[in-house]
Amino acid sequence: MNSIELLSKIYKPYKVTIKNSCRILNCTSGNYVIKEKKEKNIKDLYQYLSSRSFLYFPKLISDNRENINVFEYVEDLSLDDEQKLYDLINVVSLLHSKTSYYKEITNDKLKTIYENLMGRVSFMEEYFNNLIFEMEDNVFVSPSHNLLLVNSTKIFESIVFLKKEIDEWYKLSVDKNKMRVSLVHNNLSLEHYIKNKDDYLISWDNYVIDTPILDIVKLYKRTYLKMDFSEPLKLYMEKFPLNEEEKKLLFIMLVLPEEINFSESELKNVYTVRKYLDYVFKTENLIRPYYSV
Numbered sequence: 001m002n003s004i005e006l007l008s009k010i011y012k013p014y015k016v017t018i019k020n021s022c023r024i025l026n027c028t029s030g031n032y033v034i035k036e037k038k039e040k041n042i043k044d045l046y047q048y049l050s051s052r053s054f055l056y057f058p059k060l061i062s063d064n065r066e067n068i069n070v071f072e073y074v075e076d077l078s079l080d081d082e083q084k085l086y087d088l089i090n091v092v093s094l095l096h097s098k099t100s101y102y103k104e105i106t107n108d109k110l111k112t113i114y115e116n117l118m119g120r121v122s123f124m125e126e127y128f129n130n131l132i133f134e135m136e137d138n139v140f141v142s143p144s145h146n147l148l149l150v151n152s153t154k155i156f157e158s159i160v161f162l163k164k165e166i167d168e169w170y171k172l173s174v175d176k177n178k179m180r181v182s183l184v185h186n187n188l189s190l191e192h193y194i195k196n197k198d199d200y201l202i203s204w205d206n207y208v209i210d211t212p213i214l215d216i217v218k219l220y221k222r223t224y225l226k227m228d229f230s231e232p233l234k235l236y237m238e239k240f241p242l243n244e245e246e247k248k249l250l251f252i253m254l255v256l257p258e259e260i261n262f263s264e265s266e267l268k269n270v271y272t273v274r275k276y277l278d279y280v281f282k283t284e285n286l287i288r289p290y291y292s293v
Helices: 003-011 042-051 081-099 107-137 143-150 152-173 213-223 230-239 244-255 266-291
Strands: 015-019 022-027 030-036 060-062 068-072 101-104 178-184 193-195 199-201 208-210
Touching: 042 060, 042 081, 042 178, 081 178, 081 193, 081 199, 081 213, 081 230, 107 143, 107 152, 143 152, 143 266, 152 244, 152 266, 213 230, 213 244, 230 266, 244 266
Parallel strands: none
Antiparallel strands: 015 022, 022 030, 030 068, 060 068, 101 178, 178 208, 193 199
16 A cells, blocks of 8 residues: 555545645545655755744645655635735745855855856857858748847847856956855745745745745746736845845846757747747846846
8 A cells, every 4th residue: 555545544535636746635624735755855944944934834744654745735815926926926035035144155166157157158159150040041931930030139139248247247256255045945936826814835845055046037937928027026126135246147047048949830939939039028128127227
């Protein structure tokens, strides 16, 4: 008998719902969520968060079994995505504020980060140069290729911007021997935030200690198509002010281009390129006010 079958016998649910990687047990004694354990120890995490007075997570009912955690089930209220994003930003800024501290960082480590960022930019510059050259060399230019060609200047402008900003970030950081880190949820999305009488962050399996801007980058990339991120970003910076090098690193990571995954379907390719360009233009609009005089 596996752990899930054993728990079903213990809790005796009258209804079991499978949702993503979880099982929701509806029982006469209450409702529970069963989730397989990952590498990270959630009990230790919860104890640490509690010690920092951050209590926005569902109660861990049991972790006695080797491969299963049992959590309380919290019903999510129906909210507009825009409202949910604002509420999530409030909770995340509190997470970063409650758990942040300064960690020593050597110049060699900073130089490695600098070289990795510059290496990534150089790779993407060569990637787009080759891609544009191949497209221009074709006798027939497909709609998706034409869409990218028409807007290619904007992509190369972002690469010029990145080279300048990475240099500026390095100059700001190199004379400092400390870098601010915090507990980073590292899996932020609207789906991983629950609003009830209290606020809850769920799905903590990827948490790390790192620069807090990682959470904002991931959240933005998961929400930029559906809503404007400018006011939520402003709110985050009010709740958790970033220093100059953190702001620069945030904008660098937001702007860093990725490769475009073309397929054999031209219809899909048009959608992929349009989505890619939407990201480029929306991100430029997002960060422009922070560079305006």
